[in-house]
Amino acid sequence: xxxxxxxxxxxxxxxxxxxxxxxxxxxxxxxxxxxxxxxxxxxxxxxxxxxxxxxxxxxxxxxxxxxxxxxxxxxxxxxxxxxxxxxxxxxxxxxxxxxxxxxxxxxxxxxxxxxxxxxxxxxxxxxxxxxxxxxxxxxxxxxxxxxxxxxxxxxxxxxxxxxxxxxxxxxxxxxxxxxxxxxxxxxxxxxxxxxxxxxxxxxxxxxxxxxxxxxxxxxxxxxxxxxxxxxxxxxxxxxxxxxxxxxxxxxxxxxxxxxxxxxxxxxxxxxxxxxxxxxxxxxxxxxxxxxxxxxxxxxxxxxxxxxxxxxxxxxxxxxxxxxxxxxxxxxxxxxxxxxxxxxxxxxxxx
Amino acid sequence: xxxxxxxxxxxxxxxxxxxxxxxxxxxxxxxxxxxxxxxxxxxxxxxxxxxxxxxxxxxxxxxxxxxxxxxxxxxxxxxxxxxxxxxxxxxxxxxxxxxxxxxxxxxxxxxxxxxxxxxxxxxxxxxxxxxxxxxxxxxxxxxxxxxxxxxxxxxxxxxxxxxxxxxxxxxxxxxxxxxxxxxxxxxxxxxxxxxxxxxxxxxxxxxxxxxxxxxxxxxxxxxxxxxxxxxxxxxxxxxxxxxxxxxxxxxxxxxxxxxxxxxxxxxxxxxxxxxxxxxxxxxxxxxxxxxxxxxxxxxxxxxxxxxxxxxxxxxxxxxxxxxxxxxxxxxxxxxxxxxxxxxxxxxxxxxxxxxxxxxxxxxxxxxxxxxxxxxxxxxxxxxxxxxxxxxxxxxxxxxxxxxxxxxxxxxxxxxxxxxxxxxxxxxxxxxxxxxxxxxxxxxxxxxxxxxxxxxxxxxxxxxxxxxxxxxxxxxxxxxxxxxxxxxxxxxxxxxxxxxxxxx
Numbered sequence: 053x054x055x056x057x058x059x060x061x062x063x064x065x066x067x068x069x070x071x072x073x074x075x076x077x078x079x080x081x082x083x084x085x086x087x088x089x090x091x092x093x094x095x096x097x098x099x100x101x102x103x104x105x106x107x108x109x110x111x112x113x114x115x116x117x118x119x120x121x122x123x124x125x126x127x128x129x130x131x132x133x134x135x136x137x138x139x140x141x142x143x144x145x146x147x148x149x150x151x152x153x154x155x156x157x158x159x160x161x162x163x164x165x166x167x168x169x170x171x172x173x174x175x176x177x178x179x180x181x182x183x184x185x186x187x188x189x190x191x192x193x194x195x196x197x198x199x200x201x202x203x204x205x206x207x208x209x210x211x212x213x214x215x216x217x218x219x220x221x222x223x224x225x226x227x228x229x230x231x232x233x234x235x236x237x238x239x240x241x242x243x244x245x246x247x248x249x250x251x252x253x254x255x256x257x258x259x260x261x262x263x264x265x266x267x268x269x270x271x272x273x274x275x276x277x278x279x280x281x282x283x284x285x286x287x288x289x290x291x292x293x294x295x296x297x298x299x300x301x302x303x304x305x306x307x308x309x310x311x312x313x314x315x316x317x318x319x320x321x322x323x324x325x326x327x328x329x330x331x332x333x334x335x336x337x338x339x340x341x342x343x344x345x346x347x348x349x350x351x352x353x354x355x356x357x358x359x360x361x362x363x364x365x366x367x368x369x370x371x372x373x374x375x376x377x378x379x380x381x382x383x384x385x386x387x388x389x390x391x392x393x394x395x396x397x398x399x400x401x402x
Numbered sequence: 403x404x405x406x407x408x409x410x411x412x413x414x415x416x417x418x419x420x421x422x423x424x425x426x427x428x429x430x431x432x433x434x435x436x437x438x439x440x441x442x443x444x445x446x447x448x449x450x451x452x453x454x455x456x457x458x459x460x461x462x463x464x465x466x467x468x469x470x471x472x473x474x475x476x477x478x479x480x481x482x483x484x485x486x487x488x489x490x491x492x493x494x495x496x497x498x499x500x501x502x503x504x505x506x507x508x509x510x511x512x513x514x515x516x517x518x519x520x521x522x523x524x525x526x527x528x529x530x531x532x533x534x535x536x537x538x539x540x541x542x543x544x545x546x547x548x549x550x551x552x553x554x555x556x557x558x559x560x561x562x563x564x565x566x567x568x569x570x571x572x573x574x575x576x577x578x579x580x581x582x583x584x585x586x587x588x589x590x591x592x593x594x595x596x597x598x599x600x601x602x603x604x605x606x607x608x609x610x611x612x613x614x615x616x617x618x619x620x621x622x623x624x625x626x627x628x629x630x631x632x633x634x635x636x637x638x639x640x641x642x643x644x645x646x647x648x649x650x651x652x653x654x655x656x657x658x659x660x661x662x663x664x665x666x667x668x669x670x671x672x673x674x675x676x677x678x679x680x681x682x683x684x685x686x687x688x689x690x691x692x693x694x695x696x697x698x699x700x701x702x703x704x705x706x707x708x709x710x711x712x713x714x715x716x717x718x719x720x721x722x723x724x725x726x727x728x729x730x731x732x733x734x735x736x737x738x739x740x741x742x743x744x745x746x747x748x749x750x751x752x753x754x755x756x757x758x759x760x761x762x763x764x765x766x767x768x769x770x771x772x773x774x775x776x777x778x779x780x781x782x783x784x785x786x787x788x789x790x791x792x793x794x795x796x797x798x799x800x801x802x803x804x805x806x807x808x809x810x811x812x813x814x815x816x817x818x819x820x821x822x823x824x825x826x827x828x829x830x831x832x833x834x835x836x837x838x839x840x841x842x843x844x845x846x847x848x849x850x851x852x853x854x855x856x857x858x859x860x861x862x863x864x865x866x867x868x869x870x871x872x873x874x875x876x877x878x879x880x881x882x883x884x885x886x887x888x889x890x891x892x893x894x895x896x897x898x899x900x901x902x903x904x905x
Contacts, residue, residue, distance in 0.1 A: 229523050253524040255871035258799075258883030266772040291546040304874075306533050320549065320559050326539055326566065327547045330778050334877035336524050353873065354532055356525055 054251040055079030055225040056239075057371040058340040059380065060347045060398040065366070066094060067221065069213030075376040076204040076223040082251075082372060085142075087226030087238035088207040089199025091190070091247040092218030093344050099153040100194045102130050103172050103244075108147035108235055110185035116150070118183045126171050127156035135198075140210050143202040146235050147187075149211075151196070169244055169289065173268075176243060180272040187236045187272075192245045194344065199224075199238040207238075219400065220342050224249040243281045244289070245343045250277040251372055252337030252357045263330035283331050284341050295341075295348045299395035301328035303353050340370050346399035355392035362387045368398035405493060408486050409472030412450040416443060420464035427456035427465060432827040432839055453820040455829035487750070500750035501823035501833075503650060503787060503809060504742045511761035511890065512793045516903060518884040519869040527873050529864040535874040536860060536867075538804050540641075540781040541566030541710040541734040564734070567621075567641050567710055569804060570599030571860040572875055573794060575852070576785050576806030577623050577645065577714075579605025581658050581667045581679065582746040582823070584840040585612060587815055587832045590848025592616035594811075597849065598856040603806070606645060606656070606681060608670040609635055621712065624701070626655055627681035629671040633704060641734075642701050643712040644694070646685065649743030649760070649786040651752040652716030656681040662826050664835045691724075695731035702732055710734035717741060717763035717786065718756075722770035725782070729771055735781035737806065738763045742787025744809040746833055747824030760786040761800060765898045768801025768880055777801075777880070791862035800898060801880045814855040815848050 057075050061067060069090060076088065096104050105123070109115050123129050135149040156171035164170040176188045190197035195218070198211040204225050208214075224239035240247045254260065254276040261271050264282040267290075271278055280302075287298045301324055310321045325332070336356030340349040349370035351359050362369040362377040362384040369377040374387055390396050414435060416427075423443065428436040433449045436456070450467070457465045474482050487498055520526040527534070541564060548560040575595055580588050582605060589612055595602035596619040603621045604613065608630015613620060622639030624631055636642060647653065658671075658679035668675040688694050698711050713728045714737035715721065725736045740760025745753065764784040771777040784797040785806035797805050813819065816830035823833035831842035872878050886903040887895050895902065 253871075255520070255524060255884070256877030256881060258881035259877050259879055261883070262772050262880050263778070266775045266777055268775075293547070294551070307535055307537050308533065316559075317557075319563075320557050323544070323559060323561055323563050324547055326563065327544045327561070327778075329543070329876035330879070332874060332876045334872045334874060336871070354527070 054227050055082030055372045055376070056223070056249040056251050056338060056340055057369070057376050057380070058220070058222040058249065058342065058347050058349065059367060059369050060220045060342075060400070061367050062346075062398060062401050063366040064094065064219040064400050066217035066219055068215070068217050069208060069221065071380045072221045072223050073205060073208035073213060075371070075380040076208075076225050078376050078379050079225050079373055080203060082227060083204065083225035084227045085203045086228050087199070087201050087235075088204040088224065089197060089238045089240050090208065090211075090213050090221060090223045091195060091197045091240040091242060091342065092213070092216050093195040093220035093342060094218040095196050095216040096153070096194045099130065102153035102155055103168075103191060103193055104196050105152040105154050105172075105175075105188055106135065106190035106197055107150045107152070107179075108187045108189060109150055110147060112148060112150075115183055115185035119179055119186050122175055122179060122183075123152060123154055126160055126175055127154055129154055136212065137210050138212055140202070140206045143200060143206045143210050146201065166289070172244060173285075177268075177270045177272075181270045189236060190242045192242060192247070192344070195242075195245070195247070197240050197242045197247065199240065200235050201238065220344075220347055222247055222249045222340055222342050222347070229253075237275050239277055241278045241281045243285050246281045246284045246288070247342045248277055248280045248284070248339060250280060250337060250339045252339075252352070253335050254279065254333055254337060255335030256333055259330050260333060280333070280339055280341065283333075287328065287331060288343075295343075295346070295397055296395050297324070299348060299350045299393075300324060301331055302333045303350050303393035304328075304332050305393070306353065338372060344400075346397060349390070349396040350394065351390070351392055353393045359396075360387060360389055361396050368396075370396055405489055408489055409470075409474070410447050411470065412452050413447045413468045413471035414445050414450050414456075415466050415468075416445065417464045417466070420462040422462055424461060426459045426461070430455045430459045430829055432829040432834075432836070451820040451822045452818070453822070453829050454818040498750040499747055499824055500753050500821060501745065501747055502819055502821040503744045504754055505821070506754045508759070510787075511759055511894070511898075512787075512789075512796055514888050514890045515761070515796050515898075515900065516886050516888055517792070517795055517799070517866060517870065518886070520871040524871045526871055527868040529868045532868070533873060534864045534868060536571050536863065538569040538572040538875055539566040540569065540712075540783070540803060542732075543779050545776075545779055565708055565710055566734070567601060569601065571856060571863070572798060572802075572804040573856055573859060574600050574621075574783070574804060574806050575602040575811045576808040577603030577605040577621070577643065578808055578812075579607030579623075580610050580613075580670055581605075581607040581662055581835070583812075583832050584834055584843065585610055585666065586840050586843035586845050586848065587812070588613065589845040590815055590843060591811055591852055592620060593845060593849030594852035594856065595619040597853045598860075600856065601640060603643060604639070606630070607658075607667070608672060609638055610666065610670045614638065625681050626683070626685045627679060629673060629679055629681070632672075636701065636705050636709075639709065641710040641712060642705070643714055643737065644685075644697060644701070645714045646688070646694070647714070647716035647718070647739070648745060649716045649739030649741050649757055650745035651748035652718050652741070652757045653683060654749070654752060655683040657747065659824075659826070662835050667835060691727040691731075694728065698731045698733045712737050712783065714739060717758045717760060719758065721758070721763045722766040725767040726770050726774055726776075729776055729780040733780070735783055735803070736767065737783040737785060738767055740784070740786030743785055744812075745823075760784050760788070760797070762894065762897050764797060764802050765800045769899060772880070791859040791866065794859055795863055795866045795878065796885065798875065798878050799881050799885045803879060810855065811852050814851045815843060
């Protein structure tokens with residue numbers, strides 16, 4: 053089942069991680085203590101020109117030297133350190149969490165309009181599919197994922213997420229069925245600027261996976277959620293579609309609805325659906341996706357998973373449960389439930 | 403020296419107590435099994451093809467049929483068929499002809515694949531209560547969409563879609579030409595296609611004017627003989643299909659015997675009355691892939707780029723690479739015909755020994771196109787041995803956009819798969835041009851049966867998808883994670899890209 057919650061402050065004022073920890077812990081009924089995670093945007097202002105690469109290492113010997121080598125081949129490591137963690141009685145430390153602040157050398161990648169992103173994407177795909185004992189689970193600029201196997205509060209305390217301040221936070225409380233207890237299987241999933249939290253199961257995974265694989269992505273996390281991050285990266289970044297149109301492609305309107313639209317709109321929607329048929333996501337899900345520019349929440353086309361939205365001034369909340377939003381913000385003004393497939397978008401005001 | 407006769411294939415007997423001598427068997431058998439002598443029905447079992455026409459028309463269930471009433475000494479290598487083929491060829495010195503599809507006991511891959519359904523972690527969807535989308539568009543698709551949006555949010559689409567065929571269900575009826583089958587059979591199929599919101603193939607034989615009212619639901623075929631092809635023909639079809647090969651006889655052409663070329667067939671095919679219609683093995687203007695691309699373009703130019711063009715090939719060993727080449731031309735769809743596909747007539751050795759099954763072919767093509775990043779830009783149509791909605795769903799999960807059925811639609815018209823299509827005496831009025839036999843099909847009734855079949859499979863496909871938690875056909879296409887193999891070998895699982903049951 054799983055519980056999700058996301059928040060954005062559209063004025064980019066920063067929030068520390070303590071309140072989202074409380075909100076996520078409130079939904080413990082939705083998890084099983086085997087996975088929880090957080091992502092925050094805006095947490096590394098001192099390295100705002102670097103990609104923050106978070107890695108789980110099984111040890112700091114072979115896997116780390118391999119990752120160091122790949123990063124040095126493709127650019128420059130500005131700074132690196134172990135991510136500070138604090139032992140929790142209920143959480144077994146399975147990996148060493150490490151972070152690099154990395155500047156790719158744009159000259160080294162050809163055939164793309166965004167060589168830096170492509171280098172980082174390449175490094176992520178290569179490390180995750182080839183280097184045993186290393187998993188890059190966060191790779192964006194000025195953002196970071198913190199996740200592990202455990203209850204939300206333990207994971208939060210393990211990373212002391214109250215020490216990080218971001219203007220966007222997503223969090224996820226996991227009830228695993230596919231890959232239990234594996235840290236890499238916890239949400240959020242991240243690639244470059246895209247982060248995803250997901251409640252549900254994607255029945256179209258096989259189709260979606262083949263589609264992203266045919267465009268150079270490797271699915272290495274053994275779970276259906278990562279494909280959402282890749283779909284957003286492909287449609288949003290590579291094909292340049294705005295978030296609401298990406299959602300229109302992933303949770304496409306029914307043909308009956310498209311047929312009734314005015315001619316121009318019908319033609320657009322039909323073209324969109326034909327072009328991105330293999331990206332259409334089926335099955336029960338509620339998903340929140342974040343980038344540094346905002347968050348998007350949406351459910352499957354017949355809303356087989358809950359999603360509630362709350363607003364308070366510059367803040368927008370998206371969650372599995374209303375109670376979680378109220379814990380985060382007791383003064384929340386409007387609460388509503390979006391329709392199936394309807395995108396809920398919160399953009400930063402720049 | 404005489405080789406004598408071989409034993410009977412079938413033995414017909416009549417329960418004389420039951421028989422009321424209505425003579426329906428005598429009237430219905432076009433192979434001459436029955437005759438009347440002195441008010442008694444005499445049986446010549448040697449002429450029987452097991453077409454079941456007499457059995458189905460007998461009002462008293464008085465007729466029984468026994469296959470192979472005479473035993474040979476059993477031998478695992480020298481099967482009865484192997485021995486009889488040798489005897490046959492020793493007599494004639496000819497190529498053995500056969501009808502219908504591959505009759506060798508190869509494993510059926512479809513029957514070693516199982517579909518998935520939802521339990522607990524995701525709800526199944528009830529197609530009676532929730533939308534279920536089977537609508538399928540066949541044709542070229544853009545690789546990405548481009549548009550601009552103004553301040554008011556109005557979208558100006560830059561990407562232009564090329565014409566696609568819109569199907570209400572991912573199931574079409576394959577190409578069976580007028581000539582190979584009767585006009586009434588073809589008419590039944592055309593009416594059913596229209597009724598079902600799908601399409602039928604005309605085959606290589608032109609389009610008879612009786613089909614004109616259904617032309618918007620037809621796909622006109624260009625094969626190596628170019629029979630019946632002119633600009634009028636091209637413009638009538640909703641789409642055009644270039645037939646390069648056929649699953650039942652890859653690498654060879656076709657031969658419609660002159661006896662089947664009656665006045666109407668000769669007019670439709672644009673050939674002289676009673677002349678053999680011989681389609682050469684290759685198209686003599688296609689000796690390479692670029693020649694095919696040219697023909698595709700020529701057909702598009704001739705029809706002002708208004709119609710999708712499909713290319714049909716037989717499933718041969720290199721099918722994936724050939725399909726990738728076709729995908730790079732302006733062709734809108736690749737049709738892959740597996741070696742279990744039917745035929746009116748084929749040399750038996752080809753029918754039984756050349757090519758490969760559609761399951762492996764479609765998976766290999768899907769994989770190759772996916773590897774090259776162009777899978778969604780071209781449609782893939784699977785055909786050859788699809789027997790039910792399970793085969794249909796599995797074909798789509800293995801990577802097909804839609805399927806063609808042939809034999810199944812003929813069975814819906816009465817065919818009992820006796821395999822004597824090439825003799826032109828089909829007692830069901832399907833594979834014949836003899837007027838009295840053709841009249842046995844009423845196109846109104848026939849079309850209802852074929853449309854019922856399409857509807858039944860469509861309903862079952864909806865249920866299968868709903869059970870798997872899918873409400874749109876796009877999400878089943880190529881979705882290998884909803885398929886498992888049951889007792890297939892590892893090499894084949896690798897080709898099909900499926901895991902084992904339990905994995």
